[in-house]
Amino acid sequence: MSDDPESPLPAPHARLSRPQIMGIVNVTPDSFSDGGRYLHADAAIAHGAELSAAGAQIIDVGGESTRPGAVRVPAAEEQRRVLPVVAGLAERGIAVSIDTMNASTALAAAEAGAAIINDVSGGLADGGMARVAAETGLHFVANHWRDGGANSGVDAHYANVLADVRRELEERVADLLDAGVSAERIILDPGIGFAKTADQNWELLSHLPSLNAIGYPVLIGASRKRFLGTFVDPLAPTADRDAPTATISVLAAQSGVWGLRVHNVAVTSSALDVWEAMQP
Numbered sequence: 001m002s003d004d005p006e007s008p009l010p011a012p013h014a015r016l017s018r019p020q021i022m023g024i025v026n027v028t029p030d031s032f033s034d035g036g037r038y039l040h041a042d043a044a045i046a047h048g049a050e051l052s053a054a055g056a057q058i059i060d061v062g063g064e065s066t067r068p069g070a071v072r073v074p075a076a077e078e079q080r081r082v083l084p085v086v087a088g089l090a091e092r093g094i095a096v097s098i099d100t101m102n103a104s105t106a107l108a109a110a111e112a113g114a115a116i117i118n119d120v121s122g123g124l125a126d127g128g129m130a131r132v133a134a135e136t137g138l139h140f141v142a143n144h145w146r147d148g149g150a151n152s153g154v155d156a157h158y159a160n161v162l163a164d165v166r167r168e169l170e171e172r173v174a175d176l177l178d179a180g181v182s183a184e185r186i187i188l189d190p191g192i193g194f195a196k197t198a199d200q201n202w203e204l205l206s207h208l209p210s211l212n213a214i215g216y217p218v219l220i221g222a223s224r225k226r227f228l229g230t231f232v233d234p235l236a237p238t239a240d241r242d243a244p245t246a247t248i249s250v251l252a253a254q255s256g257v258w259g260l261r262v263h264n265v266a267v268t269s270s271a272l273d274v275w276e277a278m279q280p
């Protein structure tokens with residue numbers, strides 16, 4: 001992004017007036033919010049282009065649901081789903097991130113034009129991931145995660161969730177740097193909803209400056225997640241969680257985060273317009 005003159009994205013470490021919006025395109029039958037809607041490449045590309053036009057600087061393409069208990073998808077099937085979408089969006093000049101835990105998918109997506117690897121396991125699920133990040137030179141989002149790769153249950157036991165997540169993210173950074181990933185390429189994400197209770201999510205969201213203080217750009221992915229269900233009719237469609245999501249987005253912007261991973265880009269973008277208008 002930064003040092004690549006062809007990249008449509010500013011550097012993660014550049015001083016931005018507002019956070020980057022990462023629009024979500026799940027090419028999956030079973031994601032909790034948009035599963036099944038964009039299984040066909042044409043529909044997924046059209047949706048990504050729409051999100052880009054609505055104000056997303058990055059489109060995050062995923063082919064494997066990461067909701068708790070989801071069944072792992074073979075890498076070949078994941079690639080069949082995502083690669084045409086990554087290529088189709090990249091051809092349109094859109095910055096794409098590939099949401100994958102598989103090094104082979106990250107590599108294939110890089111060849112198809114992806115600019116960012118977004119690994120919800122932060123490199124833990126696939127021992128080859130850090131090397132792919134280093135060799136491709138793509139930006140790498142390391143998300144906080146604890147599932148051990150088996151989706152065998154959620155380990156939400158923390159002595160102090162903020163201190164533990166900080167330390168575990170720092171361990172991810174150390175591994176990535178060891179593998180040769182450049183520090184300028186690393187983006188951290190506290191992994192809202194990944195091995196965390198609602199209270200633990202709130203504890204992290206209420207301490208974003210402490211996560212920024214690790215020294216890397218911070219991405220937040222709270223969009224439509226289950227812990228927001230308490231603010232709306234619990235039986236309502238997940239899109240009803242867009243107002244609570246936008247509120248978090250504005251407060252996260254106020255806390256200086258680098259990016260926001262969201263389903264509803266138009267609402268996020270107008271919420272950030274209002275936030276910007278209110279800056280002194």
Ligand code: PMM
Binds near residue numbers: 024031066099192219
């Ligand atoms: N959440 C999901 C998937 N990918 N990536 C990052 N970096 N951060 C997240 O919080 C995150 C993610 C799960 O949500 P989805 O099913 O709506 O994609």
